[in-house]
Amino acid sequence: DAGVIQSPRHEVTEMGQEVTLRCKPISGHDYLFWYRQTMMRGLELLIYFNNNVPIDDSGMPEDRFSAKMPNASFSTLKIQPSEPRDSAVYFCASSPITSRNEQFFGPGTRLTVL
Amino acid sequence: AQSVSQHNHHVILSEAASLELGCNYSYGGTVNLFWYVQYPGQHLQLLLKYFSGDPLVKGIKGFEAEFIKSKFSFNLRKPSVQWSDTAEYFCAVNARQTGANNLFFGTGTRLTVIP
Numbered sequence: 001d002a003g004v005i006q007s008p009r010h011e012v013t014e015m016g017q018e019v020t021l022r023c024k025p026i027s028g029h030d031y032l033f034w035y036r037q038t039m040m041r042g043l044e045l046l047i048y049f050n051n052n053v054p055i056d057d058s059g060m061p062e063d064r065f066s067a068k069m070p071n072a073s074f075s076t077l078k079i080q081p082s083e084p085r086d087s088a089v090y091f092c093a094s095s096p097i098t099s100r101n102e103q104f105f106g107p108g109t110r111l112t113v114l
Numbered sequence: 115a116q117s118v119s120q121h122n123h124h125v126i127l128s129e130a131a132s133l134e135l136g137c138n139y140s141y142g143g144t145v146n147l148f149w150y151v152q153y154p155g156q157h158l159q160l161l162l163k164y165f166s167g168d169p170l171v172k173g174i175k176g177f178e179a180e181f182i183k184s185k186f187s188f189n190l191r192k193p194s195v196q197w198s199d200t201a202e203y204f205c206a207v208n209a210r211q212t213g214a215n216n217l218f219f220g221t222g223t224r225l226t227v228i229p
Contacts, residue, residue: 042222043158091157101148105150106157
């Protein structure tokens with residue numbers, strides 16, 4: 001099992017540019033989560049999906065952020081336009097329905113917005 | 115609303131010292147509890163978990179945690195730390211009755227072990 005796969009691992013962009021982060025969950029997992037980690041705020045849940053349907057997006061900071069899950073094996077988190085305060089590590093995690101909420105994390109994408 | 119408190123932000127220990135990291139949560143119902151570890155530059159990995167049964171749970175690498183319901187606590191312990199335990203440790207909780215599958219994480223405790 002390859003685990004949760006995220007791409008890119010590092011992204012450096014300029015303010016105002018569109019950024020797209022990608023995630024491939026573990027095959028067979030029903031839940032997918034997007035988190036943001038910063039020194040100031042720690043680990044924050046942005047949004048999560050169940051069977052490709054967004055369940056709770058209350059953590060999405062503002063309209064510049066959007067997430068999609070077009071199928072069970074792929075999700076994107078998009079920031080448009082990006083701002084320097086969006087600089088963080090973004091983690092994707094997935095979870096099977098039988099796991100009692102144990103989540104398996106990807107390696108993260110380190111985003112730097114200049 | 116659920117929340118998790120980790121009061122120790124940074125702990126520095128010498129090798130072979132004993133470790134205890136505090137974790138308290140706020141939720142009156144039944145919970146699932148987790149400790150995750152994040153080694154420098156890596157992603158979060160599960161260290162141990164509690165769902166039910168014996169409140170003393172053992173995880174990988176000699177770690178254990180004790181669930182004390184009356185204190186809403188789930189402290190992490192290790193009798194003798196090693197330099198390789200240097201990492202950030204996150205406590206997380208899920209409230210079963212809510213039906214939600216998201217975890218609430220604490221702000222993390224950074225552990226530095228000095229050789």
